[in-house]
Amino acid sequence: MDIKETIKDIADNHHGFLKQELPVIKSLAYKILKVHYHDCKDELILVHRQYGRVQNELELALVKKQMILLPMIWDYQKKPSEDLLDEIRRTVDEVEADNEILLGELEGLKEKTNTYTMPESGCPTYDNTYKRMEKLHHEVEKYIEIERKMYKELLG
DSSP states (O other): OOHHHHHHHIIIIIHHHHHHHHHHHHHHHHHHHHHTHHHHHHHHHHHHHHHHHHHHHHHHHHHHIIIIIHHHHHHHHHSOOHHHHHHHHHHHHHHHHHHHHHHHHHHHHHHHTTTTOOOTTOOHHHHHHHHHHHHHHHHHHHHHHHHHHHHHHHHO
8 A cells, every 4th residue: 555645546536526515415404304294204303313424424524534533644754753753653543543433423314314214204315315325334334444554554
């Protein structure tokens, strides 16, 4: 694994996807909440709140990874040092704890959306919203695995 290429992939593709997709899903979730409030309010209130938690965790993760962890790993690739490696280890431990919270919130979203299945009264926007949420869930899981492989290679 080329760690610099992995960092570029994470920053360009995954983080780029999240920055683009998160506000779109939020807008769609709000739209279906308004349109289907009378027939699906119990589910949609739970979904709306849960998506907010997912979005918050993802935004926190983006900041920590983009501003702290990935630049440290990039610097370590240029100029390795034990002090920097120790700092990377501590930060990876924090990020991994955050990842577990995030994965739990995503599982909560999956549960509250009935495994991303819209009710019979749903519409194309409802279906699109749930499909985007499901894609987001899979995308996050995929990139957490990529990150974990990178951490393992770097830290042993």
